[in-house]
Amino acid sequence: MKVFLVQHSHSDPGYTHPRDEVWRHQLRNIARSVAFAREDPEYRFTVECFWMIDEALRRGIPLPEGFIEAARDGRIGLTATYLNGSDHLDAEDFRRMLRYARRFCDKHAIPLRSAMQCDVNGVSACLPDLLNDIGVTRMSFAINEERGGAPFTRPNAFFWRGPGGGRILVYNGFVYLRANEYGMHRGFDAFCEGARRFAEDLARAGYALPVCLLQGCGTYDDNGLAAPWMAQMARAWRESGGRRQREGARDPAWSDAGSSTSGRTEALYRDFEFVSATIDEFFDALEACGASFPEHAGTWPDWWSDGLASAPLELKRAYEARRTLRAIEPLLEDKDKAVGTVFEAAQRDVWMYLEHTFGSWRSVGEPEAPDTKRQWADKSRLAHRAAEEAALLAEDVLAAAARGGGCICFPEECQIADTAASTLPREDFPDQGRLNVRPEKALSLSLTVEAPSGPHATATLKAMANPLPGELIRFQIESFELADATRVNAPTDSTARFRAQMPTLIREDLIGGRLALRHGNPEARLQRTEAVVDGIEACGGSAGSGVRARLILPGWSDLTISEQATVDGAGRELTLSGVQQPDVAPHAYFLVFQPLVDPVEIRVESGGFRHRPGVDELPGGCRDWHVVHQGVEIRGRDGTNVTVWSPDAPVVHFGGINTGRWGRDVRPQNGALAFCLYHNYWYVNFPATAHGRMTYRFRVAAGPGLDARSLLESWSRPFLVFVDSPRARALRERRLPRLSGAAIE
Structure with a gap:
């Protein structure tokens, strides 16, 4: 069996160090790997996520010398993954994030065929479709099963089909620091002992593929330091195979007649061939091994998604920032570069807050430690800064839109059935999606919104200045009517707020009632x-x-x-x-x-x-x-x-x-x-x-x-x-x- 040792440094911003220190540290890892690759032609390193490269690019910091060439010839691997995301990132977030690595690799003629996700134990079902859109067809998962789980018995490989028909080859391997857990980074004797434990785990799992992935880092830590030990140990294993096999045959663990997997463990151990590789090299071998893989479909819910619920204010602000940014984005098409830079920075802050890392590794045992407070402050700042930047951007952009034109967005399931404005032609109002508005012409606007369920509504609106964050244009309602309802005049301070998620119209004939707080099950085991x-x-x-x-x-x-x-x-x-x-x-x-x-x-x-x-x-x-x-x-x-x-x-x-x-x-x-x-x-x-x-x-x-x-x-x-x-x-x-x-x- 050929075992591909894939070295990477797990990206955990805000866990071991604050985010700004982590991306600089990861950039140094790339520089170290370029140097190691020059010294040892067998050395390989895979950059797990693209966000640290993006941080350097947007700050104008040069990438390590020789990195582009090493990535182009396959000694250093790049993946399409921007960051290790949580379920709080939606399909549009992933679509936008995947563009960064794709653009960079296209610009520099670097192959981009694989993606990685480490630590997190779930991801959105949209990924197969979105990865196929950028030409990526393989993805590895190295799930941390603490407080969670992984599909099927690991390790395994299968095709994962998305809701849109996209398909990727998934390798669902052991946790990302498994080689370090075996102690294989501590020297050749420890490497051989780790190989025996690895053989036991594969035998216990009934693993039958002729190739296998074993991930690790230069040091046993998240955001660990790149080191050359994988290439060195693979070479030492190859060069001293005779001694390794004789010592393995005398291992008392394999003489236990009661062990149902002892024979398989010994056979695997004797058959191991280790090689230092990038994630692309492993997938190339997996695809060429001749095995058939089952196909599965469905979403992959993340067990860790509830972690962000422990900070409800910041989670709410991150969601609000995302809604605001998407609501105003149609108005940014013709804006200057500075505005676009602010928009992208706020968008990145949302992504980094909704990323899987939540705070310092010592936050439970030492919640009052300075490091704990510092790293949580760094994390929470992302959500608050994104919300504030989005609100300020919306205020500027929407104020200009109120003067010079704008649009109202509706969910696709709602249709604009009819419109009337004093000087606006009907073709400016599509049946669904975006409604273009020029307030200087449409001081008074009548429109009818049809939804698949519920009553249709017609409103007469008057454009107002000073739009609010999260709104494209604010209108005062002069009058409205619902199907089968009597036309009434609305209060002068009423407003209709057309948001990207749900257009709403105001009505007065509300249904009253009492609020009841009902009791739960008195026998519940949690008080x-x-x-x-x-x-x-x-x-x-x-x-x-x-x-x-x-x-x-x-x-x-x-x-x-x-x-x-x-x-x-x-x-x-x-x-x-x-x-x-x-x-x-x-x-x-x-x-x-x-x-x-x-x-x-x-x-x-x-x-x-x-x-x-x-x-x-x-x-x-x-x-x-x-x-x-x-x-x-x-x-x-x-x-x-x-x-x-x-x-x-x-x-x-x-x-x-x-x-x-x-x-x-x-x-x-x-x-x-x-x-x-x-x-x-x-x-x-x-x-x-x-x-x-x-x-x-x-x-x-x-x-x-x-x-x-x-x-x-x-x-x-x-x-x-x-x-x-x-x-x-x-x-x-x-x-x-x-x-x-x-x-x-």
Whole structure:
């Protein structure tokens, strides 16, 4: 068996060192590797991610001398991966990130055929399609199974098909520092002992391919230092094979008659041929080995995606920055280079915040250590800076757009059925997508929006100056009407905010109702405290009247939850707001929707792919929670259809609060959706506490078979749950108990 030793330095910005130190350190690794490759023709190194090269390029820092040539002739490998992402990055994020390595390699005639993902134990299903779009057909995964898992028995290889038909060859190997775990970097004797342990692991897994990948770093650490030991050990193994085989034959571990894999282990060990290689060289051999590989389809949910939920304010700001940037991007096409530079910098900050690394390696054991605080400050700064830059950019760009023209974006499923403006021709208004607007001509605009579900709406709008961040153009509503509704005049301070995700129109005839906070299962194994209602009052807003409840819940002050009809009357909007108090004890907060419907199917829109949790997924991916980008759709057996979405709490548990459950399936049978507002269970890389003013928004929309009044009765009655018990403390330990989840009946 030919074993390809692939050396790389795992990119973990903000884990061992702050981000700005990590990319400079990784650049030095490239320089060291170029020097090693000059001295030893067998030396190989693979640059795991492209972001550190991009950092140098955009700062005008020269790349190491000889790097381009070494990459061009294959001594140093490049991959298409920009960074090791989390499920919080969506399909458009990945599409944009992949362009950087592609452009660079095309410019310098460097081959780019493979991608890598290390550490993270999941990724979006869009990757096969997006990688194929840039000509990449192979990808290696080196998953860290702590607090997570990997599909199938590792190592293995399979074709992974994306929802758009793209296909990549996946090698699902051992964890990225496995060679170092075996101690193979400590000298030749340790290398031989590590090879024996490697043979045991392969025999135990029933590995049958003639080639295998073994990854490692020059030093045993994330962001480790490049070193020449892999090429040296491969050469020493080849040159001293006779002594190695004789010593292996005398190994008492192989004389154990009770070991079912001892013979296979010895055979593998004797047959090993080690070679230092890049990831491309390994995949070339894998494709040429003549083996047939199974094909699988579905998304690959990430177990670590809930880590970012332990910092809800920063996560919310990163999501807001992304929405704002995408909303204003259509107006940037003709802007100067300086504006484009600010836009790209804010976009990179969003990506780096949503990257898999969350904080210092010592954050759990030493949450008050200066290093812990420094690296979390560096991480959180990315989200806040992105949000602030996006808001300022939006203010400048949209103010100019309000004076000189702009556009309104609609989701593709909504169509602009009719428009009328005093001097604007009809062809300026496409049926869907983007609506071009010239405010100097369209001081008054009438338009009709048709959606696949819910009533159609017609509004007369008047363009206003001073657009707000996240909005393309702000309009004052002069009047509006819904299908089968009486035309009314809107209040003078009402506005219609056409956002990229959901266009809305204001109406007055809202459906009233009471907010109910219902109790959960008293037999839940995790102790839970439900919020106590301290009073209910009427409240108003841009969409009209509603109700607001004052709540009492441990760890919060000034806590309220308000409910009102959506502006189109087809759903309900809920807003939870309060001041969270600092508390380092393990705890969590969830807002749980418990429908009075019998669900038959759940669909989640995440990563550009609408799928059924637990069905359209690779086995071994996360089942306890999912990241939701565009909403959760629940279909009832009675034909009802409901969509629930939150722009501020994207991590959702299905069927109940699943923390500590580590399930292999999804529990949709009762239809409960538990939106994680905050937790500090994440046993590494989290801030010890989060505090301050927090606001969470939720939207519950009725589809066919369920009118708005029925929706009020069956859906918009969530309960707020506080989880706190001695059992929760165990969730911080590296060996996590297999608790049964807090089922919500």
